[in-house]
Amino acid sequence: MNKIKISAVAYTNTKAFIYGLEHAPIINKIDLSLDIPSDCAAKVINGQVDIGLMPVAAIPLVPNANIVADYCIGSDGGVNSVFIFSSVPAEEIKTLKLDAHSRTSNNLAKVLLKFYWKQEVEFTTDQSAETDAIVLIGDRTFGKKDDYAYAYDMGEEWKNLTGLPFMYAAWVANKEIDQSFKDELNAALKYGLDHRKEVLASLPVTPNFDLEDYLYHKLQFEVTPDRKKAMELFLGYIEQL
Numbered sequence: 001m002n003k004i005k006i007s008a009v010a011y012t013n014t015k016a017f018i019y020g021l022e023h024a025p026i027i028n029k030i031d032l033s034l035d036i037p038s039d040c041a042a043k044v045i046n047g048q049v050d051i052g053l054m055p056v057a058a059i060p061l062v063p064n065a066n067i068v069a070d071y072c073i074g075s076d077g078g079v080n081s082v083f084i085f086s087s088v089p090a091e092e093i094k095t096l097k098l099d100a101h102s103r104t105s106n107n108l109a110k111v112l113l114k115f116y117w118k119q120e121v122e123f124t125t126d127q128s129a130e131t132d133a134i135v136l137i138g139d140r141t142f143g144k145k146d147d148y149a150y151a152y153d154m155g156e157e158w159k160n161l162t163g164l165p166f167m168y169a170a171w172v173a174n175k176e177i178d179q180s181f182k183d184e185l186n187a188a189l190k191y192g193l194d195h196r197k198e199v200l201a202s203l204p205v206t207p208n209f210d211l212e213d214y215l216y217h218k219l220q221f222e223v224t225p226d227r228k229k230a231m232e233l234f235l236g237y238i239e240q241l
């Protein structure tokens with residue numbers, strides 16, 4: 001049997017899912033690669049993999065995109081790893097450097113700046129540029145909040161704008177996937193979430209960052225109706241940028 005190719009985000013936010021995949025029979029049916037989110041999106045878009053835990057902002061670029069699991073990377077309010085770090089208040093940001101790892105959060109920053117803070121901002125991907133603010137996501141943000149004059153948690157600011165939770169990444173296929181495989185995938189992902197204690201014990205201690213709070217509270221992993229609604233709303237905002 002041909003293995004199903006899967007790419008997943010390589011950050012701590014995905015560790016429970018990976019634990020689940022690696023401790024379930026499904027591991028023999030998949031080829032798993034761990035990538036930064038932007039590469040994960042590219043692989044699903046260009047067909048290098050069949051399924052990706054990929055940034056939701058890139059879903060419109062995926063041919064035959066369909067969400068194949070009941071789990072995701074989400075939050076309801078602050079997530080503590082998706083930030084605009086800034087030297088000035090949000091209402092004064094004029095220039096912002098995007099994060100090359102990101103697809104969702106770069107767009108979320110643009111949406112928030114335009115529709116929430118009502119700012120006209122110049123965006124750059126030039127990592128050597130000097131800007132008022134930067135987008136930074138994932139493990140590279142752990143413990144860094146106090147290094148900047150202003151730290152805006154974009155999950156929290158999205159909730160301020162819309163009253164809704166958020167979905168950063170979802171399990172998306174670029175083709176039809178059998179229901180029996182989807183069932184196995186869901187079971188493996190749930191197994192991982194149910195074993196977060198073991199996952200937590202395996203992670204290195206991170207200074208100035210509460211990993212337990214992150215894995216159990218800040219991150220929320222269910223694809224709920226509100227989170228789907230938030231995704232549709234977010235994709236609609238992106239079209240208006």
Ligand SMILES: C=C(O[C@@H]1C=C(C(=O)O)C=C[C@H]1O)C(=O)O
Nearest residue numbers: 037055081102103104105138168
């Ligand atoms: C919560 C996070 O969500 C993520 C943010 C993503 C993005 O900005 O494209 C993609 C996948 C997720 O890893 C995070 O990276 O910290």
